[in-house]
Amino acid sequence: MLIGDVARRSGVSARMLRHYDALGLVRPTGRTVGGYREYSAADVRRIFHVESLRSLGLSLKQIGRALEDPAFTPSALVSDLIRQTEDRLAREKELLERLRAIDASTPTDWQEVLRIVELLRELTSTSAARRQQAVLAPPENASVPAELLAEAVLTESDPHVAGALRWALARSGGDGVATLRAATNSEDAGIRRRAVLAIAGMPEAPGAVEVLAHALGDPDTTVRRHAALALGRQGVVAAVPTLVSMVVEGSNDVDATEVLGTLSLDPGCTDLITTALVDELAAPTADSATRIRLAQALVELAGTTARKVLRQLTHDDDSDVALVATALVEVLKERYLDNR
CATH class of the missing domain: 1.10.1240 (Methyltransferase, Methionine Synthase (B12-binding Domains); Chain A, domain 1)
Structure with a gap:
């Protein structure tokens, strides 16, 4: 089978097939009288093997080793691939959250985008003082979106910064309850505590009382207490x-x-x-x-x-x-x- 036919049937471009040949990864079994590459059925199967391993994230070097070395075991490599993929997904999730935060701030020009990016960088600083400063005194004309504040309050461990975040969230005028509501179903009791405590700070927000009432049945004692104090102040007999x-x-x-x-x-x-x-x-x-x-x-x-x-x-x-x-x-x- 000539290279053009292989490309059409395998979905691998002729240029990539030539690259595989140059690397010694998939070399055609023969050549025609005119010198054209001629692939056997076994060659085509090897092409599909290469493509399958590429779909798992293996490099071409790793693929060559996997196909050529009978003693090569996949366990360690697969574990590395899992870790690399998890790291990449975490980075992608962080990027997605940043993009959503920028979108929520409805910037009108790139200067506003840059101010939000600066704010995001400060909120993820390793310094608690800088994180608190970012909440209490954000960059000029960079209002902090409610969704971003809600996400931050769920992960903040410093009590002073957490207090500043809850204060800012309650005054943001945005709909942070939606993000916090989802967090009340987290398997992590610490996240549920932070979510309910934040909602308790804005009991008049749409849906807040409903979420707090549901939290009265939470298995965590602290979550129930936060909810009860907030609901009691709203006159809820439950x-x-x-x-x-x-x-x-x-x-x-x-x-x-x-x-x-x-x-x-x-x-x-x-x-x-x-x-x-x-x-x-x-x-x-x-x-x-x-x-x-x-x-x-x-x-x-x-x-x-x-x-x-x-x-x-x-x-x-x-x-x-x-x-x-x-x-x-x-x-x-x-x-x-x-x-x-």
Whole structure:
């Protein structure tokens, strides 16, 4: 078979076939009387073998070794190819994210594009101070797209930079919730925590409450607590069980108590919250410290039931609880006098 026929049937150009011949990779078995290359069926099969290995990313040198050396084992080379491909995909993903960020900023000229590129470079700096500066004082006329801020907040480990990112995201006016919503389904609890904490900073954004409500069922305790505090501040009653558990466990209990107090101003929530706290007070597993925290939560609630329970606690069998309850009753009396 002449080179033109081989090129048509194999899809490999005649120029590439001549290159294979020059490298000794696929040499035609014979020549015609006129000196033209003549390929046998075995030669054509070898061409397809070469093309198959090229499709895996092997260089022509590596292909020649693979086809000629019977002792050559593919395992190490394939492992290298996997690593190289993963590195390339990571670089391509990073490039894609940069292009999307530039597109989201709707640049009107190349100067704006360059400013966004500079901003992106600063946000990926190894220096936390430079990353924070990029968020708080971006290059002139380079507003930070919400999508870019959302992506950055999901990977930021420095608490100060993360706080700046959440602050900027909440004020960006863009739709960063969509990116954060997807992150709440991540297998990485750390990413879910960052996503929910960021959404908690902009609870009035479209879809934010829905995402936070879903997060109340997250398997990670910290995610649930972030969501409960944000929802409670928005008056969402579904947050009450998690907020009460925070008081019981002594985790951000001061914040949880404050939010429960605000929720109790709604007459429809007062009895629900009071009953939940009283039930925990009576739990056999509640130790002295836990019952004191619950008493401190009761003093913040609206309604007469909470005050009645506190007065009962002044006679509690646990002297520490009784002492704290007595002091809290006095606090309530002072509040009453101040409000007269």
